[in-house]
Amino acid sequence: MKRVLVTGGSGFLGSFLCEKLLDRGDEVVCVDNFYTGSKRNIYHLLDFHSFELIRHDVTQPIYVECDEIYNLACPASPIHYQTDSVQTVKTCVHGAINVLGLAKRTKARILQTSTSEIYGDPAVHPQVEEYWGNVNPIGARSCYDEGKRCAETLFSCYRRQCGVDTKIARIFNTYGPRMHPNDGRVVSNFILQALQNRDITIYGDGRQTRSFCYRDDMVDALMRLMDTPPEFGGPVNLGNPEEFTMLGLAERIAELTGSKSRIVHMPLPEDDPVQRRPDITVAMDVLGWKPTTPLRDGLLRTIEYFERLLVDDPEFCAAR
Ligand code: NAD
Ligand code: UDP
Numbered sequence: 117m118k119r120v121l122v123t124g125g126s127g128f129l130g131s132f133l134c135e136k137l138l139d140r141g142d143e144v145v146c147v148d149n150f151y152t153g154s155k156r157n158i159y160h161l162l163d164f165h166s167f168e169l170i171r172h173d174v175t176q177p178i179y180v181e182c183d184e185i186y187n188l189a190c191p192a193s194p195i196h197y198q199t200d201s202v203q204t205v206k207t208c209v210h211g212a213i214n215v216l217g218l219a220k221r222t223k224a225r226i227l228q229t230s231t232s233e234i235y236g237d238p239a240v241h242p243q244v245e246e247y248w249g250n251v252n253p254i255g256a257r258s259c260y261d262e263g264k265r266c267a268e269t270l271f272s273c274y275r276r277q278c279g280v281d282t283k284i285a286r287i288f289n290t291y292g293p294r295m296h297p298n299d300g301r302v303v304s305n306f307i308l309q310a311l312q313n314r315d316i317t318i319y320g321d322g323r324q325t326r327s328f329c330y331r332d333d334m335v336d337a338l339m340r341l342m343d344t345p346p347e348f349g350g351p352v353n354l355g356n357p358e359e360f361t362m363l364g365l366a367e368r369i370a371e372l373t374g375s376k377s378r379i380v381h382m383p384l385p386e387d388d389p390v391q392r393r394p395d396i397t398v399a400m401d402v403l404g405w406k407p408t409t410p411l412r413d414g415l416l417r418t419i420e421y422f423e424r425l426l427v428d429d430p431e432f433c434a435a436r
């Protein structure tokens with residue numbers, strides 16, 4: 117039985133990863149400071165003997181014994197990571213140093229959840245792993261973009277210099293049940309607005325594109341990446357290569373929810389990337405993976421989740 121540490125394990129992706137690892141028979145240690153994560157996401161796991169929860173901030177060193185580490189700790193939505201940008205940089209950089217130090221001592225294999233944001237506002241489409249990106253190093257998004265880039269550097273240094281078995285996943289926009297209702301991300305915003313017949317807020321003209329990967333597909337990819345041989349460290353793009361405009365997404369969500377919402381336009385946030393789509397050739401070749409959940413199915417499951425959440429916990433839906 118493997119002992120697996122998941123930092124950020126009470127978040128949107130982390131909680132589902134913990135669940136899948138437990139299903140597979142692993143022992144799971146979930147570490148989280150509950151900055152954006154919630155106990156409600158892991159409440160159903162607390163009774164498992166093989167599940168352990170530690171409230172801890174990854175900017176501080178952590179001492180546990182483990183065979184594998186998934187490093188997910190970091191707020192992922194622009195609103196959340198910009199609220200305390202200094203803490204975001206510390207989480208990305210000090211957090212990476214702490215978990216890499218732990219991996220070096222315990223000889224654990226370690227996976228970093230990096231992001232498509234390391235490409236910034238890309239000048240190359242679709243984005244391939246060889247592309248170095250186009251990032252504003254001092255802009256509003258830089259605490260996250262540059263923090264994650266530095267974490268990739270640290271992972272590469274520990275691999276090259278210390279022989280740590282590292283893996284880097286570059287995650288593109290992912291959605292699904294357990295997204296934070298108020299993280300301001302486009303899928304959760306549009307669904308909640310549509311369900312409550314509030315205005316659907318499109319930033320800019322809505323012609324900017326993103327590609328959306330369903331949570332279950334993403335977690336499957338992360339587990340496959342962790343299981344690759346030590347020679348493979350990535351980075352590897354993980355996401356859905358189908359590209360949608362925000363206008364198209366809004367119309368689709370309005371239709372699926374039968375909403376009476378109006379579509380309104382609001383100012384585009386600073387440094388908002390115009391176009392984003394992953395080239396997933398490496399993921400297909402090395403991991404034998406590609407996303408299988410059509411956007412419609414994933415959206416319907418996410419809509420169902422938020423419909424229930426609005427009834428069960430309206431306060432949580434209103435909270436930041
Ligand atoms: P999330 O905000 O739901 O989860 C992040 C978790 O990390 C939360 O539980 C939060 O409380 C915890 N956390 C934050 N700072 C911490 C700290 N200093 N110490 C301990 N715990 C801390 O976000 P998510 O969508 O589940 O993202 C998980 C990871 O995947 C993040 O690293 C994110 O950057 C990356 N990622 C996600 C997406 C996406 O679309 N969801 C895209 C690219 C990258
Ligand atoms: N967006 C939007 N309306 C919203 C929230 C987001 O039009 O209510 C846009 C946002 O400007 C961006 C895209 O949707 O162009 C994706 O935003 P999100 O915050 O989900 O992710 P990211 O920008 O990090 O890809």
